[in-house]
Amino acid sequence: MVDPKTDLDTRLEKILKEVFQIEEVDLNFSMDEIPEWDSFKHYELIVAVENEFKIKLEDVDTIEITSIPIIKSKISKYLNEK
Amino acid sequence: MKSNYLIQEHQKISHQVKLDYNNVRDLLFKKAEENPNKKYLICPGEKHEEFTYSEFKTIVDQTSQFLIKSGLKKNDKISLIFHNSSEFLILYFAGLCCGLTIVPVNPEMSSREIKYIIEDSYSKTVFYSDTLESKINKIRDSLSNVKFKKTKSIKDLISLFDTRKKIEYNQISLHDIAVIIYTSGTAGNPKGVILSHLNLLSDAMGISEWFKFTKDSRCLCILPLFHNNGQITTLLAPLYAGASTIIIKGKISLYAFWFLVNEYQATWTSVMASILSMLLSLPNERKDNSLTAILCGGQILTRSVQEQFEKRFKVPIFEGYGLTETTSFSCINNYPAESRMVGSIGKPLQINEMSILNENSQEVEENIEGEICIRGYNVANGYLGDAKTNHAFRNGWFHSGDYGTRDKDGNFYFHGRKDSLIIKGGENVYPAELENVLYKHPDIDECAVIGIPDELLGEDICAFVKIKDKAQLTKNDLEKFCKNKIASYKQPKKIIIINNLVDLNEIPKGPTKKVLYRKLKEYYRNSF
Numbered sequence: 001m002v003d004p005k006t007d008l009d010t011r012l013e014k015i016l017k018e019v020f021q022i023e024e025v026d027l028n029f030s031m032d033e034i035p036e037w038d039s040f041k042h043y044e045l046i047v048a049v050e051n052e053f054k055i056k057l058e059d060v061d062t063i064e065i066t067s068i069p070i071i072k073s074k075i076s077k078y079l080n081e082k
Numbered sequence: 083m084k085s086n087y088l089i090q091e092h093q094k095i096s097h098q099v100k101l102d103y104n105n106v107r108d109l110l111f112k113k114a115e116e117n118p119n120k121k122y123l124i125c126p127g128e129k130h131e132e133f134t135y136s137e138f139k140t141i142v143d144q145t146s147q148f149l150i151k152s153g154l155k156k157n158d159k160i161s162l163i164f165h166n167s168s169e170f171l172i173l174y175f176a177g178l179c180c181g182l183t184i185v186p187v188n189p190e191m192s193s194r195e196i197k198y199i200i201e202d203s204y205s206k207t208v209f210y211s212d213t214l215e216s217k218i219n220k221i222r223d224s225l226s227n228v229k230f231k232k233t234k235s236i237k238d239l240i241s242l243f244d245t246r247k248k249i250e251y252n253q254i255s256l257h258d259i260a261v262i263i264y265t266s267g268t269a270g271n272p273k274g275v276i277l278s279h280l281n282l283l284s285d286a287m288g289i290s291e292w293f294k295f296t297k298d299s300r301c302l303c304i305l306p307l308f309h310n311n312g313q314i315t316t317l318l319a320p321l322y323a324g325a326s327t328i329i330i331k332g333k334i335s336l337y338a339f340w341f342l343v344n345e346y347q348a349t350w351t352s353v354m355a356s357i358l359s360m361l362l363s364l365p366n367e368r369k370d371n372s373l374t375a376i377l378c379g380g381q382i383l384t385r386s387v388q389e390q391f392e393k394r395f396k397v398p399i400f401e402g403y404g405l406t407e408t409t410s411f412s413c414i415n416n417y418p419a420e421s422r423m424v425g426s427i428g429k430p431l432q433i434n435e436m437s438i439l440n441e442n443s444q445e446v447e448e449n450i451e452g453e454i455c456i457r458g459y460n461v462a463n464g465y466l467g468d469a470k471t472n473h474a475f476r477n478g479w480f481h482s483g484d485y486g487t488r489d490k491d492g493n494f495y496f497h498g499r500k501d502s503l504i505i506k507g508g509e510n511v512y513p514a515e516l517e518n519v520l521y522k523h524p525d526i527d528e529c530a531v532i533g534i535p536d537e538l539l540g541e542d543i544c545a546f547v548k549i550k551d552k553a554q555l556t557k558n559d560l561e562k563f564c565k566n567k568i569a570s571y572k573q574p575k576k577i578i579i580i581n582n583l584v585d586l587n588e589i590p591k592g593p594t595k596k597v598l599y600r601k602l603k604e605y606y607r608n609s610f
Contacts, residue, residue, distance in 0.1 A: 032213035035570035039336035059341035
């Protein structure tokens with residue numbers, strides 16, 4: 001069985017690469033460290049995360065997501081609540 | 083205004099305007115005295131922070147003590163490299179209160195661009211967000227005379243000294259330099275626009291009075307604070323009225339725009355036209371009843387975007403016009419909404435005068451096109467150390483380089499720019515900035531950069547590149563070459579390799595070998 005955390009990392013990494021159109025991504029980065037992360041990409045990222053993990057982020061979550069670790073914690077929170 | 087102030091010719095106007103404050107510190111402290119318990123700043127997000135006027139003055143006092151104890155003296159320059167955050171706000175006001183000059187730097191710029199600004203402005207200390215460490219590490223060693231202070235939180239910073247004692251502040255005059263804001267330069271390097279306390283206070287007052295801000299106004303700041311628009315319209319203009327500001331990182335503001343307006347009952351905001359286009363393209367709907375007006379400037383607002391936005395979201399948009407050299411706005415469409423002249427950039431704020439001048443600096447008649455020129459209290463002293471570009475400040479006017487007209491009722495209309503400036507999502511980019519980077523590639527024979535239409539951003543960037551004979555270069559190679567050498571928003575969306583075109587052999591040039599940008603734009607329009 002695949003470790004759920006590793007699985008989350010892999011799926012999230014794929015989303016990040018697709019949304020930001022980058023080849024490498026450090027999962028500890030904040031939005032300030034990814035120049036491609038602009039306001040429109042932020043929107044695309046949220047939609048992609050919701051679709052991939054079948055979760056619905058609250059409005060307030062979307063203003064708290066300023067780094068990849070925070071996205072991971074939000075996804076984990078909603079997956080655990082399922 | 084007292085008559086003994088050192089007003090420059092291009093800052094004089096024919097009528098009297100009374101400013102109630104001597105400098106930005108005086109404004110902040112008087113407002114804190116009048117409304118100690120009123121909320122001034124709300125910074126939502128992961129680290130939610132709120133400051134009443136009194137709380138904000140206290141932390142600004144403490145940070146000012148830290149700055150003075152760090153050895154900084156009046157008129158010293160400090161660079162601030164942050165996205166919108168409480169750290170920026172506190173350092174900004176503390177610096178202004180101490181009589182320091184603030185040099186806000188766009189954190190999206192490349193290390194090379196940041197280094198240029200630090201050196202050009204003679205910044206003594208650079209405060210930067212901890213998330214920018216890797217960028218700063220690339221330049222730290224080459225700037226050995228500059229102190230770098232990584233700033234994760236102001237509390238950590240000020241804990242280094244005892245800042246509880248009462249602070250003795252320096253005297254600050256209206257004409258002391260407050261801020262140097264860098265704007266795109268025709269030759270490739272950005273140029274510093276020198277703004278005084280007079281400039282900041284007068285423009286803040288002009289906007290505050292135009293929109294009739296009161297203590298109950300709540301302004302949403304989504305524009306970056308390292309630019310003049312964010313600083314003046316949504317930070318200092320509300321302060322002038324003792325109002326409140328909600329400040330959010332621009333990158334997260336779009337998705338949450340209507341949520342933020344509703345959650346914090348924002349009454350007013352200032353945006354670029356591209357933000358309105360993006361909001362129109364998203365499914366998110368308005369939920370509030372609080373928002374009464376949106377100020378829009380920095381880009382051409384098309385009639386269709388304005389009509390669609392107002393029809394769908396039922397909030398009036400007020401188009402305005404201004405430049406960094408006029409602190410922020412010089413004119414705004416009439417308020418309230420019923421008196422607007424659609425399609426116009428409005429009438430001058432009371433703190434400045436505007437005119438349409440011909441090539442001989444003579445006023446032209448109504449509805450005749452000429453250069454938009456401005457004079458008044460909000461017009462900058464000039465550019466930092468560049469006599470050539472200071473030519474824009476001449477004959478008692480600031481010559482904007484923009485063309486337009488004025489109608490019989492005194493409404494102004496913007497037509498376009500004289501030069502090849504590209505305005506991408508509100509960010510100014512001169513072709514030379516990217517061309518200088520491209521020319522460093524040994525296989526490039528010649529290149530030219532133009533703005534191309536973009537539905538969301540207004541304009542985007544296109545580079546025409548001619549590759550040397552026998553050289554092998556792809557668009558991908560060039561994209562990789564430009565990466566990290568220039569800010570990401572200045573990267574080309576499109577690269578056209580001329581060698582692959584059948585109807586264009588070289589970059590079109592005039593008799594003096596100057597690139598004919600207009601001709602290249604025409605070619606693009608007809609061929610792509």
